[in-house]
Each structure stands twice: as structure tokens, then as C-alpha cells.
Amino acid sequence: MTNVFDDPRITAVGLLFEVHAGLSARFTAQLEEHGFSAVEFEVITRLARSPGNQLRMTDLAAQTSLSTSGVTRVVDRMERDGLLTRRACPNDRRSSYAVVTPKGMQQLDETLPGHLQMIEQWFTGQLDPQALDALLDGLRRVRDAVHPCATAGSTDVAPEQETAAGGTPRP
Amino acid sequence: MTNVFDDPRITAVGLLFEVHAGLSARFTAQLEEHGFSAVEFEVITRLARSPGNQLRMTDLAAQTSLSTSGVTRVVDRMERDGLLTRRACPNDRRSSYAVVTPKGMQQLDETLPGHLQMIEQWFTGQLDPQALDALLDGLRRVRDAVHPCATAGSTDVAPEQETAAGGTPRP
DNA sequence: CAGTTATAGTTGCTGCAGCAGTCGTTGGGC
DNA sequence: GCCCAACGACTGCTGCAGCAACTATAACTG
Numbered sequence: 001m002t003n004v005f006d007d008p009r010i011t012a013v014g015l016l017f018e019v020h021a022g023l024s025a026r027f028t029a030q031l032e033e034h035g036f037s038a039v040e041f042e043v044i045t046r047l048a049r050s051p052g053n054q055l056r057m058t059d060l061a062a063q064t065s066l067s068t069s070g071v072t073r074v075v076d077r078m079e080r081d082g083l084l085t086r087r088a089c090p091n092d093r094r095s096s097y098a099v100v101t102p103k104g105m106q107q108l109d110e111t112l113p114g115h116l117q118m119i120e121q122w123f124t125g126q127l128d129p130q131a132l133d134a135l136l137d138g139l140r141r142v143r144d145a146v147h148p149c150a151t152a153g154s155t156d157v158a159p160e161q162e163t164a165a166g167g168t169p170r171p
Numbered sequence: 172m173t174n175v176f177d178d179p180r181i182t183a184v185g186l187l188f189e190v191h192a193g194l195s196a197r198f199t200a201q202l203e204e205h206g207f208s209a210v211e212f213e214v215i216t217r218l219a220r221s222p223g224n225q226l227r228m229t230d231l232a233a234q235t236s237l238s239t240s241g242v243t244r245v246v247d248r249m250e251r252d253g254l255l256t257r258r259a260c261p262n263d264r265r266s267s268y269a270v271v272t273p274k275g276m277q278q279l280d281e282t283l284p285g286h287l288q289m290i291e292q293w294f295t296g297q298l299d300p301q302a303l304d305a306l307l308d309g310l311r312r313v314r315d316a317v318h319p320c321a322t323a324g325s326t327d328v329a330p331e332q333e334t335a336a337g338g339t340p341r342p
Numbered sequence: 343c344a345g346t347t348a349t350a351g352t353t354g355c356t357g358c359a360g361c362a363g364t365c366g367t368t369g370g371g372c
Numbered sequence: 373g374c375c376c377a378a379c380g381a382c383t384g385c386t387g388c389a390g391c392a393a394c395t396a397t398a399a400c401t402g
Binding site for chain 1 (some may be wrong): 175176180181182183184185187188189190191192193194197198199216219220236279283287290291293294295297298302303304305306307308309310312314315316317318
Binding site (some may be wrong): 036039067068069070073074093094095163 | 358359360361362366367368
């Protein structure tokens with residue numbers, strides 16, 4: 001039987017997903033040595049790169065792969081561990097900010113060098129600069145297509161225009 | 172403050188992960204229209220592309236992102252839904268095969284065209300052939316570094332050689 | 343052949359994330 | 373000022389996946 005799964009499209013996706021899984025596993029292992037889960041690291045990173053080391057819960061959810069309820073729980077845990085604090089929003093009493101504490105920043109600072117080294121070792125360092133550029137350029141174009149609002153909290157993006165096989169806006 | 176997070180390595184990983192998340196979300200939505208969860212689709216795909224539409228539970232675990240216990244539960248569910256069956260292994264009475272049923276194959280056949288179309292629309296179709304090749308080539312090289320045993324059940328790979336920042340072999 | 347070790351699969355327990363429903367807050371229409 | 377829809381965050385419930393413990397079988401050793 002001629003295998004339908006040799007279709008280059010399937011292979012392409014398989015490749016991308018395997019790379020993601022592989023890198024995730026490596027990173028998770030290293031992050032846990034520093035007391036972070038993958039999600040926690042993503043959260044604290046997004047916060048730390050934002051002005052004032054803080055972000056509203058909703059915006060945090062939009063920037064991460066989490067739902068708002070997911071963000072609530074993660075921030076719960078990290079607040080219990082002293083890495084974050086909640087701060088009331090002065091303008092809007094419904095909103096609250098998640099803020100990185102000094103302890104959180106310190107733990108992040110201890111984690112980052114090793115993390116960067118891991119990236120270098122397993123990802124960027126595997127390719128010569130030219131090939132890496134090509135890879136990133138391709139990824140960027142796919143990202144722009146597939147990930148409409150990568151930077152919530154700052155600028156909003158034009159409403160996406162579906163082409164065919166339309167449907168499900170976004171979860 | 173000069174932001175540490177503008178480091179190109181962080182950006183590269185962020186890009187890759189955003190692409191993965193974006194594609195995952197799209198695919199998940201489409202797959203669920205056909206009654207598959209993402210994991211179930213991965214499982215049935217791996218089975219369907221294997222000789223005899225079957226695979227031992229352990230090999231299935233190695234080829235997917237699941238642990239062996241995870242495979243047990245997924246196969247439980249899919250067997251309950253009539254998509255798979257367990258079959259005893261004649262040589263080794265410890266092992267059992269997971270086999271795709273006709274109903275499973277049919278449901279897969281109904282799903283695949285739309286799935287391929289999604290891939291085309293959101294991923295491969297976003298790039299001209301040359302750029303796509305460059306992207307896939309880069310991914311392939313990273314995959315080879317990071318994902319030692321992509322094809323379990325067939326050939327084994329040479330034991331990985333850690334360089335620096337050693338440690339945790341694999342989960 | 344008996345005894346030990348390794349392997350295949352399953353299951354109890356735990357932790358996590360999403361959904362849907364709830365409460366408090368905000369802003370617009372009248 | 374009052375009412376109602378929209379919004380932000382939180383919580384009960386459910387389903388899922390991994391770990392560790394367990395059973396059954398296989399392979400190895402003397």
C-alpha cells in the first residue's frame with residue numbers, strides 16, 4: 001500500500017512538532033533544577049520583559065498559552081512561593097496586576113544563563129548563522145499567519161481574515 | 172533597562188513555540204470536528220502508518236509524546252469508542268498490540284483531507300518552496316540533535332553523548 | 343530446574359488546565 | 373440616577389497525563 005503519511009505536509013508538521021517536543025523536554029528538565037515548571041517560567045518571563053515587571057491577568061493569559069483560569073491558578077502557586085504578587089489596578093477595580101517580586105527576579109536571574117546555554121546547545125548552535133536566519137525567517141512568516149495577537153496588552157492587531165475552510169475564530 | 176529578553180536566542184525559541192501553539196490550536200479545532208483529540212489523532216496516525224496498522228503499546232509510547240501509562244488510557248478510550256482493538260502478541264505474552272479497526276480507518280480517512288488542507292493553509296502554503304525547504308532542513312538538523320529515537324520499534328539509535336550542562340538523560 | 347533480574351502492561355494517586363458558572367465592577371442608554 | 377450588557381477575575385467540576393507501585397511474563401544465571 002502506498003502510504004498516505006509520506007505526504008510531505010505530514011512530514012513537515014511531524015518535524016516541527018518533534019523539535020518542539022524535544023526542546024521542551026530538555027528545557028523542562030533544566031528549568032526544574034531551578035524550581036520552575038515550564039509554565040511558570042513562561043509566565044515570569046513574560047512579566048519580567050514587560051514594563052514595570054507586571055501585567056494584567058488577562059493580558060498575561062493572552063501572551064501565554066493559558067486560559068484566564070489557568071493564569072489564576074499559576075499565579076496562585078507562584079504567589080504562594082513568593083515569586084509574584086498581585087497588585088490592584090488603580091484605574092479599574094476589576095483588574096489586578098501580577099508583579100514579579102525581588103525573589104522572583106533573583107530566581108529568574110539564576111536560571112537564565114543556563115537556559116540560554118541550553119538554547120545555544122540544542123537549537124541555535126546546531127545551525128550556521130545563515131541556515132538559522134532562514135529557519136527563523138520561515139518561522140516568522142508562519143507565526144504571523146497563525147498567531148494573530150502575539151503581543152496583547154500593547155497594540156491590537158487587525159482582525160484576522162479567514163480565507164477558506166473558515167470557522168473557529170480562536171479558543 | 173536593557174532588556175535581557177531581546178536576546179536572539181530567546182526570540183528564536185519564542186518563535187518556534189508560538190508557531191507550535193498556533194498550529195496546535197488550529198489543528199485541534201479541526202480534528203475535534205471529526206471526533207479526534209490531538210493525542211488520539213497522533214496515536215491513530217502512528218498506528219495507521221505502521222505495518223499491519225498495529226504497534227506494541229511500548230513502541231507506540233516511544234513514538235508519541237506519551238508515557239506508557241498514558242498510552243494505556245488513550246487506547247482504553249479509543250477501544251471503548253471502537254477505533255482500536257487490543258490484540259495479544261503471539262510471541263510474547265506480556266506484549267499486546269494496538270490495532271486500528273475498520274471504523275478507525277474510516278474515521279481517519281474522513282479526517283485526513285481536511286487536515287492536509289489545514290497544514291497547507293496555515294503552514295506549508297505560507298512559504299514558497301525554496302523557503303519551505305530551508306525551514307525543513309533547519310528543523311531536521313535540530314530534530315536530529317534533540318530527538319535521538321524518533322523511530323522506535325524499528326532501529327535503535329546510538330546512545331546520545333552529552334556535551335556540557337549534562338544530566339537528566341530523558342524523561 | 344530454582345532464583346533473580348528485566349520487561350510489558352495496568353492501576354491508584356496526585357497535580358494541572360479548561361469549561362462553565364458566579365461575583366463584583368464598569369460603562370452606555372434612557 | 374437607574375438598568376442592563378460587557379468585562380475581569382475567581383471557583384467547582386471534570387478529564388487527562390505522569391509517577392510509582394503492582395502483576396504477569398520472559399530471559400538470564402548458576
